Amino acid sequence: MNTILNYSIGRKISLSLMGLFLCLFLIIHLIGNLKLFNNDLGLSFNQYSDFMSNNVFIKISSWILYFAILYHTIIGGYITYNNYKSRPIKYLIQKKNNISISSRNMGIAGSIIFIFIVVHMANFWWKFKFGNIPYIQYVRDIQSGYLASYEDVLPVLMNKNGHLIQNISNNYEIIYTYKNSYRVVSETFKNPFLVIFYGASMIAMSLHLLHGFKSAFMTLGLKINNLYGHIIHLIGWLFFGLLIPIGFASIPIYFYIVNFFTK
Ligand code: HEM
Structure with a gap:
């Protein structure tokens, strides 16, 4: 029994650590992508993209990132499935009102984010690595x-x-x-369906992180009702629930509007 419990706690801790690593990636990725808004004919974004694809340290970090995404998805999926299986229906109905939408739907939001990442990698990563970029x-x-x-x-x-x-x-x-990586991004977001898909995925990401960021710290031992707990709650809510998803969603919307008016 103890061993089963230890495995299950270990899984949750590793899930939380990987999740926080992915949060760190999101901050770095958004800061890099915000260069797309610079009014410099795409120069600073292309410069950044050139650095990212040629730096050895970044290449190694990328493989750690791919591992973290797969690990977090598989273990998160496994825990969600186990919780679902072992939860009596009565308990679900009774407790539903006390649990936030985001914590109840971690599995669904996580699955949407995973589908988003697959589509997103096909949109950019694949083209950057194997495409013929002008x-x-x-x-x-x-x-x-x-x-x-x-x-x-x-x-x-x-x-x-x-x-x-x-x-x-x-x-x-x-x-x-x-x-010209800038042009690849700009061309991609001429497609209105992709713009809607990116926007909807960012809503799922917001819901996932609204609960996930705080929950990861709680799994690692943080008490939510002291000062540090309140700070983490605020960061989770403000940055990961609001600013970061809005920052990402604003990129496809911006390019769609700019392309629409410069047709
Ligand atoms: C909506 C705005 C976004 C834009 C414009 C954008 C743009 C890009 C671009 C241009 C690349 C290719 C970089 C390269 O291979 O050199 C990339 C890679 C990637 N993006 Fe995004 N991204 C966005 C949002 C996101 C979000 C929200 C996530 C995660 C949920 C994400 C996850 C990734 C991952 C995992 C890679 C591969 C990174 C690597 O190979 O090191 N992206 N993105």
Whole structure:
């Protein structure tokens, strides 16, 4: 009996640790993606994307991330299934009113997030890794200092770091050449169904994290009714329940609107 209990507590602790690691990823991922809003022809996002795909430390972290996503999904699914199986119907009906929507639907919201990640990886990760992404050259007008860009430049013109420092005319100097990841994001969110899907998934993510963030700390021993408990509750509610999902959802909506008006 004790061994079964220990396994079950161990599973919950590992689920919480992986969940918090995924929360950390979300913060970093959102900060990187917010570069998409910079008014610089996509330069800062393409620069960031170039760094992310060439840095060894990031590559190793990515594999840890994929493992964490799979582990959290499988163990979370297993715990949800076990709880569901061992819960008498009477108990469910009696307690329903005392439990928040988010804590009651962790399994459903988690499954939606997992489906979202699969679709999302097909939208971006797959294209970035295996797709034929066009190049973009950023040039600066020597006289005025203005930034401009040329797309579809032949990669053969670049040095081995992918950066070209060669003049194309007397008036312009090329400052950078990158794969145009910005354009992939912009093109993807021309599809209204994907924009709706991303928005709906962010609602599921908000519900999942509203309960999940606080619950992970409680599993790790935090008491919810002292000062630290209140701080964690506030962070979970404000950042993971509200600001982070809104931040992510605003990206597809922004691109859809910009593309719509610049058709
Ligand atoms: C809605 C706004 C979002 C945008 C515009 C966005 C954009 C991107 C892009 C461009 C990549 C490819 C990066 C690369 O392979 O170099 C990527 C990867 C990824 N995204 Fe997102 N993302 C968004 C939201 C999310 C959310 C909410 C999650 C998690 C729930 C997520 C999870 C991932 C994962 C797991 C990867 C793979 C990371 C890696 O290979 O290291 N993304 N995303």
